[in-house]
Amino acid sequence: MEAGEPCLSMPRCGKSCRLRWTNYLRPDIKRGKFTSQEEHTIIQLHALLGNRWSAIATHLQKRTDNEIKNYWNTHLKKRLANMGIDPVTHKPKNGTLLSGHSKNSANLSHMAQWENARLEAEARLVKQSKLRSPALDSFQAQDSEFPSGPSPVHKPVGPSPYPDVLKGWIGGAWEKTSSSFLEHVGEGILTDELEREKDSGNYLAALRDEGIDNPVQFTPELHEPPLFSTEWASESMLGHTSEHVPSDNFAETFTDLLLNNSCDEGDGGESDNSNGSDGDSCEGNRNYWDSILNLVNSSPSDSPIF
DNA sequence: AAATCACTCAACCGCCCATAT
């Protein structure tokens, strides 16, 4: 059977058809090699979110979660393993990493908890808004490169009506794009959703579901300032002031290392580790986590997550 | 040229959840 050709002798259920459309037939799917930038993003987001392919896919427009998952399993996972990094935990297998960065790691874990909760809330709110507002569909259609085609399943839907506490994470970036969003959706609807969500406490339940034991302390009133601002991330997460934050190209170093390592994939992993001192290893790992933090801090304004 | 191996990726599976009946 030719790749991509359905087996006509095998009847497909509706679910199978939908899946085929979602993962293969959709016109707005980008095919072919992943770019370095896309690899960067996948590695960094996987370190933050784990195997949440659909969440990762929202950051890679025109790539499906299935494609990202396959690419991770067939390429990136091996590459990390060859470098002596556990692709699950993103920590070195010898356990030397993060001796001075355990705090960062803990904070990233905390961030991941926040992100999990935020995704829950976002999905729920988008769904509710869509049900209630044809204007939102109109907004999404205008945002699409294929306005006449079916709605891409994984296409980011733009700034979504987060509860205040979630909106606060994005800070100025969200504010910038949200004005455009409000023009299309109508502020009343958004406000209603936010208020309703706040009143119902649903997102607090989502926080509890995600393992945040005491979500009460994260009420919007207590955390209105943008938690994900650069300043906050630098001081609170890295444990030092922003002047110690790595430079832009510094943040690229480790993922560049990963990408470059693909050239000698298969035999370079061991030697890379053998001739590197512990200090080099720590530095690489430091860069690795810094790059993730940098991604968090520098995500484009249209990012639905940060 | 044939056999074997390694790799890719679309498709399938099972689970969970939301909604409809």
Place this chain on the structure above:
DNA sequence: AATATGGGCGGTTGAGTGATT
């Protein structure tokens, strides 16, 4: 309230293909 249906998601499979022996 119970059941059916459909969608979303992550994990896994296996057919196809190219490289190697």
